[in-house]
Amino acid sequence: MKAAIVGVTGYTGIELLRIIQGHPQLTVGTIHSYSMHKHSIEEDYPHLQGVLQLPVQPFEPEQIMAKNDLVFFATPAGVAKELAPVFLEADFPVIDLSGDFRLQDPAVYEKWYQKPAATKELLAQATYALPEFTSEYSGNLISNPGCYATAALLTIAPLIKGNLVDSTTLILDGKSGLSGAGKTLGESSHYVNVDENMTLYKLNQHQHIPEIVQQLQVWNQEITSVHFTTSLIPVKRGIFLTVYGKVKAGVTEGAIYQAYEECYQEAPFVRLQAKGQLPQLRQVTGTNFCDIGLGVNETTGIVTLVGVIDNLMKGAAGQAIQNYNRWAQIEETAGLWQVPLFP
Amino acid sequence: MKAAIVGVTGYTGIELLRIIQGHPQLTVGTIHSYSMHKHSIEEDYPHLQGVLQLPVQPFEPEQIMAKNDLVFFATPAGVAKELAPVFLEADFPVIDLSGDFRLQDPAVYEKWYQKPAATKELLAQATYALPEFTSEYSGNLISNPGCYATAALLTIAPLIKGNLVDSTTLILDGKSGLSGAGKTLGESSHYVNVDENMTLYKLNQHQHIPEIVQQLQVWNQEITSVHFTTSLIPVKRGIFLTVYGKVKAGVTEGAIYQAYEECYQEAPFVRLQAKGQLPQLRQVTGTNFCDIGLGVNETTGIVTLVGVIDNLMKGAAGQAIQNYNRWAQIEETAGLWQVPLFP
Amino acid sequence: MKAAIVGVTGYTGIELLRIIQGHPQLTVGTIHSYSMHKHSIEEDYPHLQGVLQLPVQPFEPEQIMAKNDLVFFATPAGVAKELAPVFLEADFPVIDLSGDFRLQDPAVYEKWYQKPAATKELLAQATYALPEFTSEYSGNLISNPGCYATAALLTIAPLIKGNLVDSTTLILDGKSGLSGAGKTLGESSHYVNVDENMTLYKLNQHQHIPEIVQQLQVWNQEITSVHFTTSLIPVKRGIFLTVYGKVKAGVTEGAIYQAYEECYQEAPFVRLQAKGQLPQLRQVTGTNFCDIGLGVNETTGIVTLVGVIDNLMKGAAGQAIQNYNRWAQIEETAGLWQVPLFP
Amino acid sequence: MKAAIVGVTGYTGIELLRIIQGHPQLTVGTIHSYSMHKHSIEEDYPHLQGVLQLPVQPFEPEQIMAKNDLVFFATPAGVAKELAPVFLEADFPVIDLSGDFRLQDPAVYEKWYQKPAATKELLAQATYALPEFTSEYSGNLISNPGCYATAALLTIAPLIKGNLVDSTTLILDGKSGLSGAGKTLGESSHYVNVDENMTLYKLNQHQHIPEIVQQLQVWNQEITSVHFTTSLIPVKRGIFLTVYGKVKAGVTEGAIYQAYEECYQEAPFVRLQAKGQLPQLRQVTGTNFCDIGLGVNETTGIVTLVGVIDNLMKGAAGQAIQNYNRWAQIEETAGLWQVPLFP
Structure with missing residues (x-):
């Protein structure tokens, strides 16, 4: 399967990119920034020079759906709730790493995030998935827990x-x-x-x-x-x-x-x-x-x-991939079982 | 007044030295290591080169009492209880920064420190002095609280x-x-x-x-x-x-x-x-x-x-000087009121 | 003597404040920010709470000259050359810690700083004072070397x-x-x-x-x-x-x-x-x-x-005080000879 | 192929272990400490808990040769020259990451390392292999350059x-x-x-x-x-x-x-x-x-x-694997081309 990453230029986005590059059953289709012009990911992250030549593209839902099988949102609070609906309407799977779909009650979100919440209809579609305690992945909107x-x-x-x-x-x-x-x-x-x-x-x-x-x-x-x-x-x-x-x-x-x-x-x-x-x-x-x-x-x-x-792994990108693995019904540890860098 | 520092080569000892050098009513008489040969303090601490030419001397109680008005012990647990008695017998003031005289019950000390405790007689002479809550400094043995x-x-x-x-x-x-x-x-x-x-x-x-x-x-x-x-x-x-x-x-x-x-x-x-x-x-x-x-x-x-x-100041050397100031009935903030380094 | 500090909210300004507070022959008259509203220095620097209650004042040359004997400029490049002339015209001593008066040739300044330079007349009044190699402090404008x-x-x-x-x-x-x-x-x-x-x-x-x-x-x-x-x-x-x-x-x-x-x-x-x-x-x-x-x-x-x-001491504020000491013909080490914090 | 690692408990050894675990054509056969008793690698490195259950074994050349196709020495200077000969005599491939076989002249080694050098005969068998400039890997003793x-x-x-x-x-x-x-x-x-x-x-x-x-x-x-x-x-x-x-x-x-x-x-x-x-x-x-x-x-x-x-990668373990890849005539980047952790 192929995945798009929206918000790839943040720490969580780049970590998703890293994990998927080493994943046996998932590849990166396209990567996107929701706020920047088209450029190469190497310009943001010189450590990727020569390793990854992917262009960072503007956010274009049609293109994302045409070239991928699912999309990860690694965007700040308040963004995914605006960008995700077009995918959900098309029954295209979304895994959101932000807080936008974690709280079932919009009033609670608005109190704690100090931003307008997603609609109740949208929130009702989301599965809050802490993988150790989530057995059923129904629907197309997975909400990844906070770190x-x-x-x-x-x-x-x-x-x-x-x-x-x-x-x-x-x-x-x-x-x-x-x-x-x-x-x-x-x-x-x-x-x-x-x-x-x-x-x-x-x-x-x-x-x-x-x-x-x-x-x-x-x-x-x-x-x-x-x-x-x-x-x-x-x-x-x-x-x-x-x-x-x-x-x-x-x-x-x-x-x-x-x-x-x-x-x-x-x-x-x-x-x-x-x-x-x-x-x-x-x-x-x-x-x-x-x-x-x-x-x-x-x-x-x-x-x-x-x-x-690790806040960027089990607290964000790693857990999102773990959720993907469970949602896709493949090995839970796929792409996540490598020996870590030490020291 | 003049003070000796025993255990000057440790972090707490060197901090005492620093504070006393800037104290308006206290000066350093002699400095001692209880375990090392005679040498210059600059050899341990190159930042003192040219600033302080004091020799680090072996531990000699008679010399300490002859040249000073009180002694600070900045030694590891278990040392002061061995070295202090000769001073106390001579009614020579001791301020101990270790844990040796903090606990009134020897059995409690031995349980938590895993070392032999000071005698009850010695412990009875000690004033545990958290200065904000100590109004009376009786006797010649002040026990400085832990950090x-x-x-x-x-x-x-x-x-x-x-x-x-x-x-x-x-x-x-x-x-x-x-x-x-x-x-x-x-x-x-x-x-x-x-x-x-x-x-x-x-x-x-x-x-x-x-x-x-x-x-x-x-x-x-x-x-x-x-x-x-x-x-x-x-x-x-x-x-x-x-x-x-x-x-x-x-x-x-x-x-x-x-x-x-x-x-x-x-x-x-x-x-x-x-x-x-x-x-x-x-x-x-x-x-x-x-x-x-x-x-x-x-x-x-x-x-x-x-x-x-700051564990070395209010948690150790600074508080010891604050205790000294109160014991000596001089301004509580003497030597301790300078503007700190920042950042 | 009393000194004003302009640009006190920067690292160099706050370091000047620290040193002068411990200086035996110099005190802080007034402190100023050239860009902020009046407030207490504690708001910028909580470590000063209770230690220093000085108000940070706007930049007002007349007030500075009325209440002080000299002024230190701890301002970014391009500021002192605008603010200093009124003091110099009044024969009021200025010690500048920025780069504005270091280079004798305005064209060189403009090439390397990418800003308009001070006038040749102003530059001619400045003494570039690396104290170890400056024997004569003529004039009222001392330019402190870069770190x-x-x-x-x-x-x-x-x-x-x-x-x-x-x-x-x-x-x-x-x-x-x-x-x-x-x-x-x-x-x-x-x-x-x-x-x-x-x-x-x-x-x-x-x-x-x-x-x-x-x-x-x-x-x-x-x-x-x-x-x-x-x-x-x-x-x-x-x-x-x-x-x-x-x-x-x-x-x-x-x-x-x-x-x-x-x-x-x-x-x-x-x-x-x-x-x-x-x-x-x-x-x-x-x-x-x-x-x-x-x-x-x-x-x-x-x-x-x-x-x-230390870039903020010998590289900036400490050297400025050393220059002051030499300019004022007092002990070169006044206010600068304390034992430093360690570790 | 299977590799043994001698000196696995050091930073370089553990890094070799990490790389080989992700290598497509090389696996870890046995891991050894030349100075410690048998224990689990998890005891030294809790980050490996559950990921790797390999026992750290004493150094036993016969066992190493029986269970592996080559051996990496990640040992301090002076060790490999003592331990390697038995392998070389048996025509068993050795990649040494220490300094023992880098200098062709024993006198130079003794001057700079302040230890006895390997014999000239042993040194003559070694290929000093900076991979970017080594085209021929003859013999069974590869000497990996210093970081x-x-x-x-x-x-x-x-x-x-x-x-x-x-x-x-x-x-x-x-x-x-x-x-x-x-x-x-x-x-x-x-x-x-x-x-x-x-x-x-x-x-x-x-x-x-x-x-x-x-x-x-x-x-x-x-x-x-x-x-x-x-x-x-x-x-x-x-x-x-x-x-x-x-x-x-x-x-x-x-x-x-x-x-x-x-x-x-x-x-x-x-x-x-x-x-x-x-x-x-x-x-x-x-x-x-x-x-x-x-x-x-x-x-x-x-x-x-x-x-x-990275001193532990291109400066040590990574380069050793790069040398292995070239020696074994497989893809030079095998096991070394993953996207690194960032930040």
Whole structure:
């Protein structure tokens, strides 16, 4: 099959391009920028010189559908909801990596994203697909989860589904590298302001909060909120999520490990760490893995979990390909199982 | 007055040297290494070439007492308890920056430090001095708090003293730069293992946990434990502490701000941030400040606080000088009020 | 004496502010932004909260002259030449840290800076003051050398003055941290584009080239050009300059060391390293030193020199204060001799 | 074919493992440590958890030869010369990535490596194989060039072969990331000593100097020495080499470009940059490319070149696989043509 990438010049778009180039059953048909003139991808990314000579083309839906079998949208919030309808009307498959189709309630989207939402009709067509918990890919619009939401949901799913902690005590403390904020220039991405620094941003206002809550409610209707914070650390890639929760009476560390093992025994991209081990951020860099470790403090009765992902892989492009693989009913790990760069 | 520094070749020792050189009422008498041969401090630290020609001398108590008015110990755990007694017997003032005299119960020290503790008699002579909460400096042995403990205690003191949160829900998530681990060589301090990485270490085993609990119990006898974690981030200096706690019924964000303002109105080194603002790590680099910001999430009922310090300043050498200033009854900010390097 | 700082919100301006606050004989009168509304300096720089409550004021020459004894311009190229004349007409001392008054020939300025130059009359009033080689401070307009030019000129002066190398073989390979490029946002200052990267920029076009040549010609009229390159490395502060030159027949390493010792024996801020030692970048961070080391390769007949400075100190604000000290005929090291932060 | 890797626990060994896992015609037979007990590779490298379950085995030549078709030595200097002979005696192919077989003259090796050299008989069997300039792979012992030597030789080969610069004026200024120094713990690899720092090390003593000279003499017998320096910059991977040379009379920039184009028109891994463009370090990270850019300064008559490689890829493991591909007479780019991780 052939895929088009819209928004190829961003970090997520270029990562999609990288993965598809190594995918055994998917190739890149055409690549597009929704805002730039035609040029070669090498002009944006000199590391591709000689490796890829694809022209970056303007956004032309007819051409995309003529030359491809599906389209990935790797565009900022607010773009895909405008560009996707023409594909959906033609029954042409769309995998969107932005937040536009993640929240079922338009009012919630508008509150958290501060932008007009997609219509209810459009939202009703979308499948929010966290692959580890999505068995059915119906319809032609797959909505890929957010990076922080992916880390959060995978790290706490067994706790919530197993009712192992008091959910009102859950704390999710997320840390992200700078690529999570994209290529936009701003004070907060200037090297001098990032290097040797750490900042907590968007306190109680991060747009992934309602996305996490929405999915938690699928697993446990009683949950109405989650306490989730986001900080920037001076690295390029990666999310390091620390989670805390009061363990329910009678729940042992062993029982928690068992719940994680059972939950993820069929999940090729979730690696539960050995007892007593916590994952380091860099062990997932460049991979589609979510590595999870945990430990219960007998004195405080609180379990600490660490979940790490690569925000551009499992948090974006890698997961989109994993969703593609499942949607296309091919091997889930196709194109995603290479040994990562280290160090 | 003249001060000796024992352990001058470590990061904390060299920071003491730096501060005292700029102190209006204190000068460096002699500097010592407890383990190395005599040499010039410039050999360890080329940045001091021409600025300071002091010889690093072996540890000789008689000489130290003859040439100085007090001694700072900037030595690893387990050293000061062996070296300090001769000074105390001679009624010679000692300010210890290690963990040796922080915990009143020797059994607790031995459990968490995995080393033999100081005797009860020695421990009874020590004043654990977090300066913002220490009004009386009796005796000749001042025990300077640990870096993480300082960040933790200052960031949560008003919550605990004001009984504003459910203390069993408190979560302290600490992040530190590499200088906190000292100059020791190991896998975890190799550049390739730190750069572009983040790690949670010593889960539920960090030796500052009992120190924090001990002081919290002074403020609120009902507290028996605290949930505190420590992670490494790729920076040289600084502790970034994020704290979470369930706000008690009827406690507003305004009431919490008021409690912090009242608690710290006389504290020159605690800077409460304006409402809606959280401190960045680097704004305290090179200073003795502890900057604190907070926000209450109305949906979850949880307050998030961020407290930042420079681990070598407010977390070690700066605080030791602040303790000296208060002990010597001179201006609390003497030697500590310079404008820091930026960026 | 009191000084005004114009352009205080930039890295160089804030560094001037820091130094003057610790200067025994100079105080800050007023601080100004030439382009922003009135506000507190703490809004730009939260690290100054509580330490400095100075208002940043608009640029008003009359007010500056009424409240101060001299003015520092820490403004981008093209600004000081517009703002300085009113002060000079009033015989009010100006120290300019920009490139506006460094080049004596307006045509050269216009070629390299791509901006209109100051008038010849204005340029004629300026003293280009590299303090180690400036004995007379006549007039009221001091032009502070550029950061790279300072590193270059100090590192090679004894070679040129002593005629020790073939000047046509000189290679100056400069590396700078990001603060050298100022606060301007651009692709090249985005964290993701700097971290784990290195770039050579402005090949054969850096505006400090004519400044270096102009001064070299003062020392040796036969020199007509210099080969100088500039690269960015992922650090915040510092210039690391590597210099190569073919040693003239009969010139030994010992003779070169001797030339450096003699040249700089009266220079408090130039630290010649011991034989066999080269300086590291960080040993000058936060200081006004220029540290120089060298070694002759007997096989190739080429001498390698390494010169390091802090671009915001010896390369800008520190040197401006050093120039002030010399101009005011006070101790050359006043305000500049503190022990720097380490690590 | 199947390959064994000896020294798999080092950075170069793990990189070989990564490449071979993605190679279409080569697989990993067995992996070995020459100094450690049997264990799983995941214990050294948690990023490989679940991806690779290979046991790290002790060094056993018989087993290696029984289960593989060739062996890669990714061992420190001094090891391969001891371990390789048993394979060579059995006519079993060896590709050595260390310095042991690079220098034809044992005395030169002993002078620069400060270790006993391989015997002349052994050295006579080795093919020093810089693939862009090696057409014949005779024998069973391939000696893979050093990382700096690779960057240096590729960046200057057309200059030397074309006699375009005065070779006595050549300056090679190399900068390397920390992985180039391997996993060994030392002061110079401690995070606090690397971050925000830059250092020139081994002045005139780097062991790649004689390797570069040896190969230059193959191209031009008149060359007797080269001036080459090495510095550390705070990045994990990559060599950034800046080269300077006096252009010979009548040689234009266009002529130099043409010489590079002709020299490398058949070289898939050398990417000459467009005129006016210089390569950034990170554009080769994770790739086997050597990217080269250049510019002539008409005023000084000096050409500046920038050559960048990934020290673990084109500087070590990638080039070893490229050599394997050529030796095995398969596609030169096999296993080496994937799109690299970015950013």
